[in-house]
Amino acid sequence: MVKTLTMSDRDLVTAVIQLANLLNRRLTPTFEKVRVTPQQWAVLSALSEYDQPTTLASLAKRLLVTKQNMTGMITRLADLGLVDRNDDPHDLRSSRVELTRRGRGVVEKLRPAYEEWRNTLSREISERDLQTVQRVLDSLIDKLEV
Numbered sequence: 001m002v003k004t005l006t007m008s009d010r011d012l013v014t015a016v017i018q019l020a021n022l023l024n025r026r027l028t029p030t031f032e033k034v035r036v037t038p039q040q041w042a043v044l045s046a047l048s049e050y051d052q053p054t055t056l057a058s059l060a061k062r063l064l065v066t067k068q069n070m071t072g073m074i075t076r077l078a079d080l081g082l083v084d085r086n087d088d089p090h091d092l093r094s095s096r097v098e099l100t101r102r103g104r105g106v107v108e109k110l111r112p113a114y115e116e117w118r119n120t121l122s123r124e125i126s127e128r129d130l131q132t133v134q135r136v137l138d139s140l141i142d143k144l145e146v
Contacts, residue, residue, distance in 0.1 A: 030113050034106050043073050044082060048107045053096035082106055
């Protein structure tokens with residue numbers, strides 16, 4: 001039997017990777033009804049906050065992924081009919097992406113389930129601890145983005 005690592009057995013990076021893996025695994029059932037992954041949900045959710053088409057580079061920067069990674073995710077979401085991708089009329093080397101009507105519907109349908117899942121996850125954690133975790137994560141992200 002393999003021993004589960006405790007916080008004293010794992011370093012911060014290992015703990016964050018394990019947490020990301022667990023979040024993905026636990027979130028998957030919430031999104032599989034509409035055949036999207038947690039990563040694709042992050043893209044759809046981010047796109048829902050734009051009131052006009054945005055560039056892949058801008059979206060990649062916002063979600064902290066490479067443009068190549070974002071291109072692949074957008075291609076899969078376009079294949080599902082959830083996003084439209086068009087050439088940027090101001091820069092022919094670039095393209096712009098936006099949610100389709102179906103994509104907006106998926107976001108509207110899934111957002112309450114996602115928010116309920118997120119609230120349930122943090123229900124037994126004090127507001128002070130949640131704020132501390134958020135502050136530490138923001139600090140680590142800022143440090144690594146340089």
